[in-house]
Amino acid sequence: xxxxxxxxxxxxxxxxxxxxxxxxxxxxxxxxxxxxxxxxxxxxxxxxxxxxxxxxxxxxxxxxxxxxxxxxxxxxxxxxxxxxxxxxxxxxxxxxxxxxxxxxxxxxxxxxxxxxxxxxxxxxxxxxx
Amino acid sequence: xxxxxxxxxxxxxxxxxxxxxxxxxxxxxxxxxxxxxxxxxxxxxxxxxxxxxxxxxxxxxxxxxxxxxxxxxxxxxxxxxxxxxxxxxxxxxxxxxxxxxxxxxxxxxxxxxxxxxxxxxxxxxxxxx
Amino acid sequence: xxxxxxxxxxxxxxxxxxxxxxxxxxxxxxxxxxxxxxxxxxxxxxxxxxxxxxxxxxxxxxxxxxxxxxxxxxxxxxxxxxxxxxxxxxxxxxxxxxxxxxxxxxxxxxxxxxxxxxxxxxxxxxxxx
Amino acid sequence: xxxxxxxxxxxxxxxxxxxxxxxxxxxxxxxxxxxxxxxxxxxxxxxxxxxxxxxxxxxxxxxxxxxxxxxxxxxxxxxxxxxxxxxxxxxxxxxxxxxxxxxxxxxxxxxxxxxxxxxxxxxxxxxxx
Numbered sequence: 001x002x003x004x005x006x007x008x009x010x011x012x013x014x015x016x017x018x019x020x021x022x023x024x025x026x027x028x029x030x031x032x033x034x035x036x037x038x039x040x041x042x043x044x045x046x047x048x049x050x051x052x053x054x055x056x057x058x059x060x061x062x063x064x065x066x067x068x069x070x071x072x073x074x075x076x077x078x079x080x081x082x083x084x085x086x087x088x089x090x091x092x093x094x095x096x097x098x099x100x101x102x103x104x105x106x107x108x109x110x111x112x113x114x115x116x117x118x119x120x121x122x123x124x125x126x127x128x129x
Numbered sequence: 130x131x132x133x134x135x136x137x138x139x140x141x142x143x144x145x146x147x148x149x150x151x152x153x154x155x156x157x158x159x160x161x162x163x164x165x166x167x168x169x170x171x172x173x174x175x176x177x178x179x180x181x182x183x184x185x186x187x188x189x190x191x192x193x194x195x196x197x198x199x200x201x202x203x204x205x206x207x208x209x210x211x212x213x214x215x216x217x218x219x220x221x222x223x224x225x226x227x228x229x230x231x232x233x234x235x236x237x238x239x240x241x242x243x244x245x246x247x248x249x250x251x252x253x254x255x256x257x258x
Numbered sequence: 259x260x261x262x263x264x265x266x267x268x269x270x271x272x273x274x275x276x277x278x279x280x281x282x283x284x285x286x287x288x289x290x291x292x293x294x295x296x297x298x299x300x301x302x303x304x305x306x307x308x309x310x311x312x313x314x315x316x317x318x319x320x321x322x323x324x325x326x327x328x329x330x331x332x333x334x335x336x337x338x339x340x341x342x343x344x345x346x347x348x349x350x351x352x353x354x355x356x357x358x359x360x361x362x363x364x365x366x367x368x369x370x371x372x373x374x375x376x377x378x379x380x381x382x383x384x385x386x387x
Numbered sequence: 388x389x390x391x392x393x394x395x396x397x398x399x400x401x402x403x404x405x406x407x408x409x410x411x412x413x414x415x416x417x418x419x420x421x422x423x424x425x426x427x428x429x430x431x432x433x434x435x436x437x438x439x440x441x442x443x444x445x446x447x448x449x450x451x452x453x454x455x456x457x458x459x460x461x462x463x464x465x466x467x468x469x470x471x472x473x474x475x476x477x478x479x480x481x482x483x484x485x486x487x488x489x490x491x492x493x494x495x496x497x498x499x500x501x502x503x504x505x506x507x508x509x510x511x512x513x514x515x516x
Binding site for chain 3: 396397398399400402405406409412413414420421422425426428429432433435436439442444447451460461462464465466467468469471472474475478480481482483484485486487488489490492493494497499502503504
């Protein structure tokens with residue numbers, strides 16, 4: 001129950017703090033320059049990509065419902081998040097605020113009434129490009 | 130002040146919900162398969178990497194203190210996070226819990242008293258590999 | 259016809275030389291440290307990934323037969339290759355030899371008679387992991 | 388000496404053929420769809436990034452002159468190249484020609500007399516963006 005509560009209430013700031021503590025306890029802050037963390041983030045994004053590289057599109061759900069497949073996937077997702085949060089920490093980016101600013105920007109760029117439900121429009125209206 | 134409050138209190142679950150709403154309003158959920166989102170995540174990690182690709186190590190802080198450099202960096206960080214949270218949403222990964230499980234696992238693998246403060250040990254003791 | 263000849267005969271060493279010349283003529287060698295090039299390579303791999311991020315599996319061939327889709331794809335493939343060859347150049351890696359050494363290593367690791375034609379074995383026998 | 392000759396003469400087409408043969412002998416062509424290979428490429432680019440993630444800028448040459456560091460680096464470089472060439476093979480991209488087309492395009496975009504030797508111009512004149 002305590003666990004459930006914490007899960008439901010994961011604050012970005014708390015997770016960031018826990019990740020920082022992990023580094024501090026090992027005196028690993030010295031290695032966490034922005035570019036080092038960026039290379040590490042690319043490394044982990046790559047490992048996550050590798051998890052599904054040979055899994056056919058219609059087999060993904062099945063793969064992720066197998067305990068081994070899910071465990072590996074979640075561990076890689078966590079690794080990407082850990083380095084992303086650590087990068088935000090050392091570069092003083094408020095990630096929650098940055099996400100919300102980007103969503104506002106994207107909403108102006110892609111008004112729902114204009115792009116709604118169209119695959120064709122979506123391709124030319126990549127929300128992140 | 131409201132904004133400050135929300136920033137300080139960014140819950141992973143709330144951010145996830147806001148990102149999902151953005152997709153729902155545009156009927157873009159149909160494009161958000163795990164592998165599509167994974168390719169998009171790799172794309173955004175790459176764009177983030179590109180932000181610092183020509184910035185010398187000792188120039189990073191200066192670069193990130195310039196308004197243009199910071200704005201671009203934060204937008205790319207946000208893009209990575211948006212796709213990561215969206216990926217967790219569609220694959221039903223509780224990201225906060227996954228991060229904490231990984232930190233526990235890493236703590237067992239790299240006891241602070243053994244790896245502390247050693248660059249040499251760190252290299253061979255990559256916390257994420 | 260000359261062009262056809264050169265295409266059929268693209269030597270890794272010649273391409274590497276042409277890419278180096280491009281940098282030399284612009285005095286851009288100073289920016290091409292291994293880690294800079296590595297971040298740039300990740301950036302381009304990400305842009306390549308983005309080319310197919312929203313293209314459904316069974317639509318890829320069609321997408322790549324459209325002139326715009328193909329042109330963009332080939333340009334991104336080239337960008338990845340350019341930075342990879344440039345990285346090999348500055349780190350003095352003979353790419354052809356490195357590829358052949360890796361194929362020999364992989365052949366020992368995955369004897370064709372053992373792994374042949376089995377999806378299940380392939381998953382657990384990722385040739386590159 | 389034969390080896391030296393082959394190294395000096397590595398043709399893109401020959402390497403592509405050798406990589407294809409490796410897949411054919413194992414009946415692995417069925418797994419090599421463009422998007423699968425793209426995820427694999429991102430995975431390998433990430434592993435390559437990881438090789439230098441904790442290596443300080445001024446330690447890179449030393450790291451790559453140590454036999455273990457160099458061997459790992461070359462193996463990862465080869466993995467990226469193998470998947471890139473395999474991707475070109477299945478999508479029928481003539482990589483040498485694509486690289487040369489991109490260099491011509493970049494030369495028009497960044498005339499050497501205009502961008503030469505200027506870090507400031509280089510930043511805003513990223514050859515690949």
